[in-house]
Amino acid sequence: MKNRVTEIFNIEKPFIQGPLNSLTNPEFIASVSEAGGLGILGPNAGEARITRSPIETTERMRKEIKKIKQLTNKPFASTIMVSEDLTYTYYIVDMLIEENVPVVLINGLLDEEIFKKLKQNDMKIIFRPLTPTTANAKASEAMGADVFVATGFDEGGTVPERVIGTFSIVPMIVDAVSIPVIAAGGIGDVRGVRASFSLGAEGVYVGSVLIPTFENPAAENVKQYIVNSKAEDLILFRTLPAYYRSLPGKLARELEAMDKNGETNENIAKHMGAGKNMRLGMVEGDTENGYVSVGTGISPIQSIRSVKAVIDDLMQDFKN
Template sequence: MEKFQLNRVCKILGIQKPVIQAPLYWLTSPKLVAAVSNAGGLGVLGPCGGFSKPVSTLQESKEEMRKSIRKTRELTNKPFGMNIPSPDPFGFSKDLVKLCKEENVKILVCAGDLVPNNYIKWKEEGFTVISRELNPSVRGAIEAEKAGADIIVATGCDEGGCMPILTTGTTAITALISDAVKVPVLAAGGIINEKFAKAAAIVGAEGAYVGSRFILSKENPASDKIKKDILSTHPDDFIVYTHMAGKSRWRTTPHKVGKAGLEENKKGNNNPSTGDFYKCVIKGDLEASVNSVCNVIPLIKSIDSCKDIVNEIARGFL
C-alpha cells in the first residue's frame, strides 16, 4: 500500500491526500462527497448537492442541504466541506454558513467574488476557509491571505464549470499565486491524473482542486448520458462562450444551449441563458443546458471509482 506524506494542505484540512473535490452543484451528492473523503481527500457539497428535485424557497434549500449533510455523515466519519457561493443576492450563502454552524461542518469552500470581510468573520467563528476567486489574480490571492484564507485555489482557464474570463492557464496562475502568498495553493483546471498533478506540484501547488475528473467517477450522480457525452466528444468540438455578463465562460460539449450561447456572444450578448442544469446533468437531456468540463478531459477514457481517482492524483504530490 502506498504511503502518502502529509503536506500542509492535509494538515490544515485533516485529510490524508491533498485532493479536494470541487463543488459541482447538482453533480455533488452525499455518495460522491463521502467517497472522496473516505478515499483520503476532501469531499465538498455543492449548493444543490444531493437534492432530489429543484426547490423554490430558501427554507426548502436549507432543509435539503441539512439532509445532504446528515446523509454524508452517515457515509463517512472523515472531514468534508461546504461550498459557499459569492455573490449572494438571495441570502442562500448566508443561510448555508448558519447551517454549517448548526451541523458542525468546519470547512468552507468560498467560490466566486472575493469578500475579505466574510473570511475574517468566518475565521473568527472557527471555520477553515478555502478561497476560490472566480477570476484569480495575484492581488486577489494576497488580499485573501490577509483576510485569513487558509488555502487558496489557483484556477486556470483550462478548467470546466464557471471558467475564468481571464486567459491565464493553470500552470501560469499556480506559479504566480504560489510565489506571492505563504499559505498553500491548490491548482485547479485540468488536473485529471498523476501527470498533471506532478506538473502543478513543480510550479508550486501543494494539492489539487478537481472537478471534471470526478464527473467521470462511478459515484457521481450525473446521468449516464452525460458521462457518455463527455467520453465521446472530440477534443476539437467543445464550445466556449461567455456568460454572467462577461465575468465567466462555459466550455461545453456541442449541444443546443452552447451553440445558442455562442451565437448570442456574436451579437454582443454576454449574458445568454445557461438553461436548466437539473434537466441536463441529472436527467440526461443534453439539449437542456451545458455539459461543462476541462479542456483535457478527452484524455480520460474510463469511469473510475473516487478511490482510484484520488489515489492517482495524490501520487503527483508525493
C-alpha cells in the same frame, strides 16, 4: 506523504473535489473523503427542484450534511456562495457552524464578517474566486483564508474572466502569498498533478475527471460522452459573467452561434438557462437541450471508474 494541505484539512491526500453544483450528493462526497481526499457539498447537491428561499436552501443543505456524516467520519467541506445579497450566505454560515462542518469553500466575494465568524469557530477556509488575481489572493490571506484555489482558464463550466491558463496562474499566485495554493483547471491525470506541484501548488482541485465515476450522480450517457470526448471537442462561448464551455449539443451550438453573431452576453445567458439546463444535460442526460460542462482535462479519461480509482491514480505520488 504529508504537506500543508493535508495537515490543514486532516486528510490523507492533497486532493480537493470541486463542488460540481448539482453533480454531488452525500454518497459521492463520502466516497471522495473515504478515498483520502476532501469531498465538497455543492450548492444544489441532491436537489432537483430550484428554490429561492434562503431558509429552504439552508435546510436542504443541512439534510445533505447529516447524510454525509452517516456515510463517513472523514473530513468534508461545504460550499458557501457569496454574492452581493448575503441573505443566503448568513443563513448557511450559521447552519454550517451548528453542524460542525470542518471546512468551508467560499466562492466569490471577500466578506470580512463571514471570514471572522468562521475563524472564530475554528473552521478552515478555502477561498476560490471566479477569476484569481494577486490582489484577491493577498486579500483572502489577510482575512484568514487557509488555502487559495488558483483557477486557470482550462476549467469547466463558468471560466475565469481573464484568459490565463492554469500553469500560468498557479506560479503567479504562489509567488504572491504564503498560504498554500491549490491548482484548478484542466487536471485530468497524474501528469497534471505533477505539473501543478512543480509550479508550486500544494494540492489539486478536480471536478471534470470525477464526473465519469460510478458514484457520481451524472447520467450514464453523459459519463460515456465525456469518456468518448477530447478537449478539442469542447465549445467555448461568451455569457455572463464572461465565458462558458460545454461539449457539443443542440443548445451548446445555439449558444456558440449567438456568440459568433455578436449577441450580448446578457441574451446568451438568458438563452443558456443557467443551472436548470446544466441539470437537464448532466443529471437528466438530455445533452441536446441541456449542456455538458467540463474542462479541458478530459482528454486522458479512458473509462468510467470508481472515485477511489481516480484518486489513487492522480495521487499515486502521495502514498502513505
